[in-house]
Amino acid sequence: MSPQTYPAVKLPHPFLTSYQVKCNAEVTPAKFNLTLDRQPANATALPQSLHSESLTWRDLISRPVEQCPPASDNGAWARAYRSPQTTFEWPGQEAPSLGQIWNVVHAIYLAHPTIEYFRLALKGSSQDLIRHELLATGLAIEHPQPWRAVQDTGISDGDILILRSAFWQGAASPVGSRPIWAAGNGTQGPVRKPLSDYPTMPEHQQFTMKFPEQPIYTLHPTRQPKPAPGSICYSRYIPELNEHFSLEVIDWQRAEHVKLFNTWQNDPRVAKGWNETGTIDEHREYLRKLHFDPHVLCLFGRFDETRFSYYELYWAKVSRSRLRIPSHTSILTQSRRITTAHTTKPKTTTAVVTRSSATPRSAAHTVSTRGIQAVSTIASLTTCARRTLSASRKPLAVPSFRTRTLWA
DSSP: OOOOOOOOEEOOTTTOOEEEEEEETTSSSOEEEEEEEEOOTTSOOOSSOOOOTTOEEEOOBOOOGGGSOOTTOOSHHHHHHHSOEEEEEOOSSOOOOHHHHHHHHHHHHHHOTTOSEEEEEEESTTHHHHHHHHHHHTSEEEOOOOSSOOTTOOOOTTOEEEEHHHHHTTTTOTTSSSOGGGOOBSTTOSOSSOGGGSOOOOOOEEEEEOTTTSSOEEEEEOOOOOOOTTOEEEEEEETTTTEEEEEEEOOTTOHHHHHHHHHHHTSHHHHHHHOOOOOHHHHHHHHHHHHTOTTEEEEEEEETTEEEEEEEEEEGGGSGGGGGSOTTOOEEEEEEEEEEEOSSOEEEEEOOOOOOSSSOOSSEEEEESOHHHHHHHHHHHHHHHHHHHHHTTOTTOEEEEEEEEEEO
């Protein structure tokens, strides 16, 4: 069996550092090593090195089917027992940092995006310390134990499970308390020290009333100020497209942003969904009002430097839509229409329907508990559409979303 092929590993904004995975196929299973490829001159330097020349890992290997529990056994132990396994190794007395371990996990999940988790063994100095750090940050959990006695389980005491869900939520992020995907580029605005140097924002409840204009009177947590206009608040590299997907906060005072918004909204196909046709001045005022509304965030979606979509994200409890949302819902992401478009002019329309067992409607509904998962949903839907367009060989076409996202 030939070794796994790994895509390039690229960090999100503002770092944009890229790495290559080198393979040593002379041993079985093959060994891999992460090496630095490029650090763009116009990007932000990393606070620490996220690669180690001495850190290697083995190709993921699964147990033979005949040695595994039957597929009908869907318990935690059985699922973990059937998962693939790898070993991280490093020689000498200098152990890799947790950030370097994190980046290898990053490379593995870019190459194996459908694996729920994998079993990991550590071999090297300070392996017990690294194991504890992985467990303490939530990137890993202990291997589940079977409910009943099982002979010859073959589970090593050192095996832990590296969770895909925890990784994409930002566990063990090497750039501070926020997930690296949401580290942002200028999002904090004018501050003398990064907000990551301070404790988490304390919880405080406040009331919002919009009577008589809107039937809204609700209690909700006080939230941090919105990201600074023109900043990148979310970014992720999509290896299938070899592009960075990012969300840029709209600046209502920036002529380029207002002109693009005006061009899109006055296109007949877009107007059928948004009903927001108007002049440049009217659209500037529209964006200005939303900018000063603390419950709404306006965003452009981008592939690399190309803007292709517009989003409005709403706090659900202070939106009219709260009257139609179940009280237990924390986040609701709706994506109603996608149009294939050049940068400024939509061409054709294609419907995208995603159903959820929790909210089986014709629009795409994704319920979650974190804002980071809401924008991850946007990224996933966008990537699927972009991939479909690439497969259909439509030249220069990128998707433009008609979407509103709500979170509590």
